[in-house]
Amino acid sequence: METVVTDMDGTLLAKGGAVIQPLNKEVLLDWQKRGKKVVLATGRLDLAIMPFIHELGITMPVISCNGALVRDFVKNEILMKSDISYDLLAQVIQVARDFGVDYHVYTTERIVGPTVTGKIAGFVEANKTLPENEQVPLTVTDDVVGEIIRSGAFALKVLVISEEADKRAVVREALSELPLSVMSSGATLVDIMNVGIDKAHGLAYLDEAGWLDLETTIAFGDNENDIGMIELANMGVAMENSIPETLAIADYVAGHHDTGGLGQFLLDFEK
Known part of the structure; x- marks a missing residue:
């Protein structure tokens, strides 16, 4: 796999969404150091997650507002948006x-x-x-x-x-x-x-625009707003703490978000 797409709350973050879980941070920083890609896909507004973007050194476009916005912060450019009338x-x-x-x-x-x-x-x-x-x-x-x-x-x-x-x-x-x-x-x-907007919409855009290849993409999430992208990616992973609907459609289940389930899954996957 070349690209990790991760939800934030209940997946990447710990302590009620206040911090990046340490193991997740360590593994994703190493993932990028090896030339691989990390995409954040969140229900939050991207401008509200700047500390996390900086902490992880994210250079890929960010999917935010559940797929209604894709922004490239390297060029400070909106790549795609779906605005409500x-x-x-x-x-x-x-x-x-x-x-x-x-x-x-x-x-x-x-x-x-x-x-x-x-x-x-x-x-x-x-x-x-x-x-x-x-x-x-x-x-x-x-x-x-x-x-x-x-x-x-x-x-x-x-x-x-x-x-x-x-x-x-x-x-x-x-x-x-x-x-x-x-x-x-x-x-x-x-x-x-x-209508029709979800994280899968943003992920599909990045695939079509050549930012990533869905065939080499693994997506992590836990909630209703993650289901579409978990289904769309080649490998979809639900967190242990996921709602039943997300667990039901995932290819795999990772550990709890508070214990670094995402990071541990990637470590085990690459053994």
Whole structure:
């Protein structure tokens, strides 16, 4: 295998998504040192994972927003994006408001939300200690759609956050008639992108554009938003901590993300 494609939360990262698991870091740094490729594929906005990109020395394009965005940070160039129309974005936000759930919008330039809550609250706190080139660009405003239009940014994903399973379910049901991809990237999260968008979409783009070869690609993930890319790659690996649906479609199962299951799998695979 020449290319590792890895999800972040629940796969590459440990301690609730705060750090790269040490064994994973060691193995992936060595993987790249030997001339092989590492692609990060995440539900997060790429601008919100700059510390991890720098820590791993990633030179391949990053798949973010569940495949709605592919960006080359070496050239600082957007290679592919699937932005939600402003009208559709307004409909999604109205659904979130109707059901009283927190939401943020991930754009090509920043994260926009109505309140300093959820992920935004975490980013505000993290920005206090991050260097300027790794801080997460944020805007908090009551007029989310208007702010995105005025700034000329493109909306890629709406993230709905609720601790209540019934609210998450009714939000998904309310969005089912719209041309959207709706999936989960975490236990309390609902991710909303354009129809047909998932991490497999971003991975397929990189294959078609010649950045990698799916026949020599191994993909790691744990959640609903990883299923497509695990199925698409030549070798798909689910983490031990994966949801049942991801475990069911994977070719192999690696150890738990908190114990470096990804790194150990690659070490064992290359023996």
